[in-house]
């Protein structure tokens with residue numbers, strides 16, 4: 261027969277073990293936090309030697325310097341971790357903590373952001389910069405928090421050029437009937453339809469092959485993307501249209517960000533501000549240098565456009581402003597126009 265004293269002793273031991281285990285589970289996460297760095301994954305789709313690639317690497321360097329032992333930033337370029345079809349979902353699921361999609365890729369989350377896709381709205385990258393730094397532009401950074409996305413900064417790439425696998429690319433009629441790869445944006449889809457061309461939404465990582473195999477005839481992008489992805493090797497003509505912009509919003513998961521220890525959030529905010537200044541200063545130079553590399557390679561012809569040519573492109577594309585005004589809001593379009601000075 262079991263001695264009641266032994267039973268009491270056993271249950272006392274069991275209870276003591278249970279509360280020790282409970283205490284350990286409550287204390288351990290804190291200890292773990294104090295000892296091992298918070299791993300922050302920053303995923304993007306372009307090469308390291310592009311404005312966004314350089315910005316991400318600078319952010320890593322600064323964040324780890326400001327928060328030694330507290331954070332480890334892992335940068336995954338060139339769609340290695342997630343391509344642009346998946347990166348926004350991955351951020352919301354917590355599989356990655358920072359991404360910097362092109363502004364064209366957010367229109368599922370807010371229609372207001374379509375302002376950046378309106379063709380010929382901004383005169384140049386300086387105007388884009390002024391708009392982004394205005395109250396209206398800054399307001400867009402927090403316009404998707406109800407969808408779980410918090411914008412921390414705008415990063416520049418540059419103005420878009422149009423390329424095709426045809427010799428002639430000077431006027432809107434030259435793209436009639438051609439197939440174009442576009443980013444996942446309804447404005448860009450409508451823009452190419454207005455040119456009587458056939459737009460096809462496609463992830464960035466698939467574009468080179470689609471151009472090479474003739475799945476599409478052309479695309480629109482910045483010099484740095486055309487160079488680093490080697491699009492110039494599989495296109496015949498690149499027209500200097502500067503008809504729109506590819507810039508980025510660095511976004512994080514709003515809930516994850518709010519849950520960070522205050523000192524970490526502060527350090528990361530400072531690192532982001534400094535990396536932004538750094539990357540935005542580089543963007544123009546990288547695009548200019550890549551334009552020259554493409555010209556020197558002599559594979560694709562760079563087609564300069566006259567004032568009349570540009571006016572024709574503008575006339576063909578400008579109806580997008582009215583078409584999308586309802587979702588964007590007239591106030592935002594006016595604020596963008598004001599930034600042209």
Ligand code: LMR
Pocket residue numbers: 305306312344361362417443463464481485506
């Ligand atoms: C594209 O899809 O063409 C660009 O948005 C890629 C990028 O991130 O610059």
